[in-house]
Amino acid sequence: xxxxxxxxxxxxxxxxxxxxxxxxxxxxxxxxxxxxxxxxxxxxxxxxxxxxxxxxxxxxxxxxxxxxxxxxxxxxxxxxxxxxxxxxxxxxxxxxxxxxxxxxxxxx
Amino acid sequence: xxxxxxxxxxxxxxxxxxxxxxxxxxxxxxxxxxxxxxxxxxxxxxxxxxxxxxxxxxxxxxxxxxxxxxxxxxxxxxxxxxxxxxxxxxxxxxxxxxxxxxxxxxxxxxxxxxxxxxxxxxxxxxxxxxxxxxxxxxxxxxxxxxxxxxxxxxxxxxxxxxxxxxxxxxxxxxxxxxxxxxxxxxxxxxxxxxxxxxxxxxxxxxxxxxxxxxxxxxxxxxxxxxxxxxxxxxxxxxxxxxxxxxxxxxxxxxxxxxxxxxxxxxxxxxxxxxxxxxxxxxxxxxxxxxxxxxxxxxxxxxxxxxxxxxxxxxxxxxxxxxxxxxxxxxxxxxxxxxxxxxxxxxxxxxxxxxxxxxxxxxxxxxxxxxxxxxxxxxxxxxxxxxxxxxxxxxxxxxxxxxxxxxxxxxxxxxxxxxxxxxxxxxxxxxxxxxxxxxxxxxxxxxxxxxxxxxxxxxxxxxxxxxxxxxxxxxxxxxxxxxxxxxxxxxxxxxxxxxxxxxxxxxxxxxxxxxxxxxxxxxxxxxxxxxxxxxxxxxxxxxxxxxxxxxxxxxxxxxxxxxxxxxxxxxxxxxxxxxxxxxxxxxxxxxxxxxxxxxxxxxxxxxxxxxxxxxxxxxxxxxxxxxxxxxxxxxxxxxxxxxxxxxxxxxxxxxxxxxxxxxxxxxxxxxxxxxxxxxxxxxxxxxxxxxxxxxxxxxxxxxxxxxxxxxxxxxxxxxxxxxxxxxxxxxxxxxxxxxxxxxxxxxxxxxxxxxxxxxxxxxxxxxxxxxxxxxxxxxxxxxxxxxxxxxxxxxxxxxx
Numbered sequence: 001x002x003x004x005x006x007x008x009x010x011x012x013x014x015x016x017x018x019x020x021x022x023x024x025x026x027x028x029x030x031x032x033x034x035x036x037x038x039x040x041x042x043x044x045x046x047x048x049x050x051x052x053x054x055x056x057x058x059x060x061x062x063x064x065x066x067x068x069x070x071x072x073x074x075x076x077x078x079x080x081x082x083x084x085x086x087x088x089x090x091x092x093x094x095x096x097x098x099x100x101x102x103x104x105x106x107x108x
Numbered sequence: 109x110x111x112x113x114x115x116x117x118x119x120x121x122x123x124x125x126x127x128x129x130x131x132x133x134x135x136x137x138x139x140x141x142x143x144x145x146x147x148x149x150x151x152x153x154x155x156x157x158x159x160x161x162x163x164x165x166x167x168x169x170x171x172x173x174x175x176x177x178x179x180x181x182x183x184x185x186x187x188x189x190x191x192x193x194x195x196x197x198x199x200x201x202x203x204x205x206x207x208x209x210x211x212x213x214x215x216x217x218x219x220x221x222x223x224x225x226x227x228x229x230x231x232x233x234x235x236x237x238x239x240x241x242x243x244x245x246x247x248x249x250x251x252x253x254x255x256x257x258x259x260x261x262x263x264x265x266x267x268x269x270x271x272x273x274x275x276x277x278x279x280x281x282x283x284x285x286x287x288x289x290x291x292x293x294x295x296x297x298x299x300x301x302x303x304x305x306x307x308x309x310x311x312x313x314x315x316x317x318x319x320x321x322x323x324x325x326x327x328x329x330x331x332x333x334x335x336x337x338x339x340x341x342x343x344x345x346x347x348x349x350x351x352x353x354x355x356x357x358x359x360x361x362x363x364x365x366x367x368x369x370x371x372x373x374x375x376x377x378x379x380x381x382x383x384x385x386x387x388x389x390x391x392x393x394x395x396x397x398x399x400x401x402x403x404x405x406x407x408x409x410x411x412x413x414x415x416x417x418x419x420x421x422x423x424x425x426x427x428x429x430x431x432x433x434x435x436x437x438x439x440x441x442x443x444x445x446x447x448x449x450x451x452x453x454x455x456x457x458x459x460x461x462x463x464x465x466x467x468x469x470x471x472x473x474x475x476x477x478x479x480x481x482x483x484x485x486x487x488x489x490x491x492x493x494x495x496x497x498x499x500x501x502x503x504x505x506x507x508x509x510x511x512x513x514x515x516x517x518x519x520x521x522x523x524x525x526x527x528x529x530x531x532x533x534x535x536x537x538x539x540x541x542x543x544x545x546x547x548x549x550x551x552x553x554x555x556x557x558x559x560x561x562x563x564x565x566x567x568x569x570x571x572x573x574x575x576x577x578x579x580x581x582x583x584x585x586x587x588x589x590x591x592x593x594x595x596x597x598x599x600x601x602x603x604x605x606x607x608x609x610x611x612x613x614x615x616x617x618x619x620x621x622x623x624x625x626x627x628x629x630x631x632x633x634x635x636x637x638x639x640x641x642x643x644x645x646x647x648x649x650x651x652x653x654x655x656x657x658x659x660x661x662x663x664x665x666x667x668x669x670x671x672x673x674x675x676x677x678x679x680x681x682x683x684x685x686x687x688x689x690x691x692x693x694x695x696x697x698x699x700x701x702x703x704x705x706x707x708x709x710x711x712x713x714x715x716x717x718x719x720x721x722x723x724x725x726x727x728x729x730x731x732x733x734x735x736x737x738x739x740x741x742x743x744x745x746x747x748x749x750x751x752x753x754x755x756x757x758x759x760x761x762x763x764x765x766x767x768x769x770x771x772x773x774x775x776x777x778x779x780x781x782x783x784x785x786x787x788x789x790x791x792x793x794x795x796x797x798x799x800x801x802x803x804x805x806x807x808x809x810x811x812x813x814x815x816x817x818x819x820x821x822x823x824x825x826x827x828x829x830x831x832x833x834x835x836x837x838x839x840x841x842x843x844x845x846x847x848x849x850x851x852x853x854x855x856x857x858x859x860x861x862x863x864x865x866x867x868x869x870x871x872x873x874x875x876x877x878x879x880x881x882x883x884x885x886x887x888x889x890x891x892x893x894x895x896x897x898x899x900x901x902x903x904x905x906x907x
Contacts, residue, residue: 022776023805024769053776055801056865063861070857084794091795091871092864093855 001025003032008045012107014079016047021058030061037065042074045104049080058085059092066097077101111441112434116427123426127419135412142408143382147369150313150384150397155367157306157317158386158395164203164302165390168295169260169279171201175293176283179209185216185285187223191235194225198233205276206296208238209283210245212255215290220246226296254282254292262391264323265299265338275299275327275337277391303327303337306395314406315382315399320362322392331376354378361385362394374398440469447476456480456487500567507571511537514545514578519713521548522556527745528621531558532712534720534738543570543612544681544735547578551618552588553827554893557581560633560679560739561614564655573610577602577656581616586889588760588825588832591616591629595653595664599631602657611657615650615679617741622829624671624743629664631656634682637697637704639715641674645701648677671743676715678704679741683734684719687727695726712740759785761824767808767837775804775822779833786826787894796831796892799872802865803835803888811839811886821885830874833890841880844888848876 004016013036017029036044044065048054066076078100081089089095101107109117178193179185190209197207206226213220222238222245238245245251253261260281268274276296283291303319307328310317318328324342331339347359354375361368367386374381380401385394402409443460450458458480460473515535520526533546543563551557559581563574580601584594594616602612615633619626628636628648632655636648650667671677680700687695699722707718716738723736761782765771779800783793804822812818818839825832848870850863870876875891 020773020776022769022772022801023809024772053797055798055805056868057805059864060861063857063859066857067861083791084798087791087795088798088868091868093853097855097857 001028003029004047005032005036008104008107012043012045012104013041014045014047014104016050017058018050019052021051021054021061023055023057026057026061029058030064033061033065037068042069042072043107044069044074044076045079045101045107046076047079047104048082048085051085052082054085054088056088056092059088059094062094062098075099077107079104111438112431115430115434119430120423120427123423127423131415131419134415135408138411139405139408142405143371146382146404147384150382150399151367151369151386153309154384154386154395154397157309158388161302161319161388161393161395162390164297165262165279165388167201168204168297169262169281169390171197171204171207172279172281172293172295173260175207175209175295176281179291179293180284182285185211185218185290187218187221190218190221191223194223195233198225198227201295203297204295205274205298207294208245209291209293210238210251211283211291212289213246215288216285250278250280250294251292254280255289258282258289264321264325265327267338268296273300275303299327300337303329310397310399313397313399314403315397317395317397319388320394320396324359358383362396371401374400436465437469440465440473444472444476447480451480451483456484503568507566507568510568510571510575511545514547514575516546516548522550522621525556525621528743529556529619530710530712530742530744532716532740534716534736534740536720536732536736538683538732538734538736543574544683544737545574545578546679546737546739547581549582549585551585552825552830552832552891554622554829555618555620555827557585557591558617558619558679558739558741559614560681560737561612562633562681562683562735562737563610563612565608565610569608570610573602573606573608573612573657576605577612577614581614585616585618587834590666591618591627592664592666595629595631595656596662599654599656599658599662599664600660603660606657611655613655613681617677617679619671619741620828624673624675626669626671626677628667628669629653630667631664632658634680634685636680637678637701638669638671639676639678639704639707639709641672641709643705643709645705647697647701671741673743673745674709675743676704676709676712677741678715678719679739681735681737683732683736684723684738686734687723687732687736688730689726690728690730695723699726710742712742715742716740759826761826762821763823764819764821767812767818767820767839769805769808772801772804772808776801778822779824782824782826783831783892786831787828788831788892792892792894795872796833796890799869799890799892800833800835802869803833803890806865807835807837807839807888810842811837828894830891830893832892835888835890836885838885841886844878844880 001021002018004018006014008014015032015036019025021029033044046062062076062078069075076098078089078098080103081100089098175193175197179190182189194207194209198204206224208222208224210222211218220239224236224238226234226236228234250261250263260279263278263280265275265277268276276298278294278296280292280294282289283293306317307330316328316330318326318331320326320343324344326339326343327337329337344359344363347355350356352375354373357372358375361370361383362385365387368383370383372381372383373379377400382399382401382404383396385396387394447458447460459477462470462473462477464470516533519532521531522529531548533548535544535546543566545561547559549557549559559578561574561577563570563577565573577598580598581594584597589597595614612631613633614631615636616629617626628650630650631653633652635650637645638648639645648667648669651665653664654662685695685697685700700719703719703722704715707715709715719738720736761778765775776797779797780793783796784790788796804820807820811820821836823834823836847863848866850860851867853867853871869890873890874893875889877889879887879889881887
């Protein structure tokens with residue numbers, strides 16, 4: 001699975017997985033996230049517009065990212081999750097710890 | 109009284125009587141023999157003596173007559189010739205004591221002439237003239253009598269005072285000469301010597317001898333008072349005067365001319381005596397011998413004195429022997445007594461010696477010993493059987509526990525289906541543990557299953573068999589098999605492991621709550637009763653198959669019917685229909701149908717209770733021979749059966765997939781497809797996909813470890829109202845419950861990263877079960893029920 005990485009205003013690093021995030025693909029996602037964290041990224045925006053499906057494996061990567069940036073006063077936002085992902089976020093209670101935004105434009 | 113005393117008391121008198129009788133008889137016999145002998149002998153002796161005397165007397169008479177004849181034949185009578193005659197006579201007849209020829213003084217030229225010759229002491233002849241004036245022979249009877257009557261006469265014995273004290277008797281005979289009585293010739297016989305001889309003879313035999321003259325004078329010393337040889341008085345006169353019967357008897361005896369042998373009392377000595385007499389014919393006397401009895405029978409008494417001590421000794425010996433024999437009987441009895449004491453104390457191991465005593469005692473001892481052994485064996489048997497009963501009782505308790513754990517206890521069993529059905533199960537065992545059971549199961553696809561079964565046999569084996577049958581039916585039903593397939597597979601498996609030869613009749617009903625559709629299969633079980641809502645009843649007769657466990661490869665047929673709302677299906681075991689009343693009539697199907705028809709409708713328990721009440725009333729006090737099991741199923745709610753679509757059986761997709769993450773997308777597609785097929789709306793379907801994905805991912809990542817070429821099994825069962833997903837892997841089991849608890853849905857930034865997947869699964873699915881099993885595979889079962897009122901069409905529009 002491919003993960004597109006970009007940045008906005010030098011602060012936000014945007015990671016956009018392209019496709020299902022499940023046990024089969026999650027390694028690619030995790031690798032990309034760890035790579036950005038290692039490069040010093042503290043503000044991560046997960047663009048989920050191209051993710052039709054995500055399971056707990058994807059949630060785990062999101063949690064890893066959050067745990068990594070919080071001590072650095074950083075943050076993780078989820079951008080444009082599709083309905084299935086939105087639902088899993090709700091069911092799992094992750095909506096309580098992640099903020100969701102409609103697009104990357106509002107990020108500063 | 110002891111045996112010994114009794115033996116002695118009976119036997120000793122008997123022996124004494126016997127011996128006494130024997131002795132008495134032998135004494136009598138020998139006495140008789142002795143007496144007979146004495147009789148014969150004494151008689152002969154007495155006769156011999158009598159005859160001897162007789163001969164003496166007779167010859168003396170003849171001598172006297174010969175003298176007289178000689179004198180008569182003389183031409184002239186001269187003193188010389190007479191003396192010569194007398195002298196010659198003497199020399200020729202030694203038995204003669206004395207003799208004379210005395211002449212009548214004036215008849216012959218001899219004048220007064222009476223020469224007398226007798227034997228002097230030493231045997232010399234002595235002459236005496238009887239013409240001595242002092243004697244004057246002409247005055248004496250012996251001279252006068254023959255002259256008077258011209259015949260010969262014997263004189264009474266007399267004591268010869270002239271020639272010495274000799275008792276004698278004289279025969280006097282008249283002498284004729286030339287036609288004239290001229291004198292008398294006499295011969296004297298000395299009796300003293302005869303009597304002496306006789307008395308000596310009798311004395312040697314302990315008796316006394318005497319003679320009695322014709323006139324009754326007794327000759328013999330023993331009979332005289334003063335030692336005289338002859339009595340003066342006649343014995344006849346004495347006896348006549350006497351009042352002594354013995355004296356009279358003796359006189360009578362002696363006067364009897366016949367010879368006698370008489371046992372009588374001697375009138376003189378007063379002793380019991382034997383009297384023998386014999387007549388001396390020539391002189392008319394009687395010769396008698398009297399002997400005391402005891403003297404005569406002396407040998408007999410000696411015999412008695414010898415025999416009686418011997419008899420006493422013999423009797424004594426017999427008594428001693430008897431004592432010994434009775435001891436030999438009573439001593440073992442004492443041993444037996446001791447043995448019975450042992451037995452009564454409970455000591456049955458003691459043994460008597462079987463080689464002592466007589467054969468009967470040995471056999472009795474053997475019998476005693478066998479008795480003891482038999483009692484010991486019996487005690488052992490009782491112990492064993494008691495232990496067996498105890499084991500059996502415990503077995504029954506275990507079996508009862510198993511059965512209690514088997515039977516459903518919670519009513520209603522399916523609370524979420526309360527508006528769809530009402531079911532109740534009743535069970536009453538005949539004894540401690542019966543062979544019946546019933547079961548309620550939730551089936552894949554939303555249907556429910558009901559089982560009523562009757563296992564052959566009782567006790568623990570039957571209970572285990574029942575538990576096995578129940579588990580098999582549950583397992584098969586849980587896998588979504590059709591009722592016929594459940595029966596077929598359960599039968600096969602039960603048959604394979606059925607050494608006890610048990611079997612079970614079983615009725616299985618698969619009921620679809622939404623539609624009332626019911627599929628029945630019978631394995632040799634009683635046909636259920638359908639009670640319609642209006643009270644009509646009918647027997648439902650599925651093709652009766654073979655009881656489970658009997659025959660491999662048996663096939664079973666399904667019968668379908670539909671319960672209308674308010675209809676009741678009554679399932680039962682033969683304990684209901686076979687129970688009998690006092691007249692031994694079965695309760696039967698007809699009464700069951702009647703009871704079901706009369707029972708109140710609408711409540712499963714009330715209906716079951718009513719039927720049970722009818723059964724109990726019918727049986728009365730009769731014992732319940734078999735378990736009674738009753739399951740009542742009532743369809744509730746919904747429209748009439750005709751209104752709803754016929755339910756369909758679960759459709760199953762089953763596949764084996766490699767345990768690689770690459771299959772996840774395919775799995776998701778298939779699950780979604782199946783969920784939609786089952787009537788779930790898309791969002792529901794997606795959630796189900798998520799749950800299955802989480803489970804499968806977990807299996808792939810954790811069961812085998814990375815990079816393995818293992819597989820897992822995915823089974824998707826779709827039915828009218830549910831989707832049932834089973835994921836089976838053959839790897840390591842894991843602690844499903846612990847993993848499920850790691851996340852509780854309250855997310856925090858600091859939480860651990862695991863456990864979220866299983867949380868999601870639980871959130872999404874209605875049922876989640878994990879069954880670890882390293883042989884048949886660890887199985888995760890996920891069930892999602894479709895909400896009945898969800899209208900699929902509405903959701904389709906949204907798409």
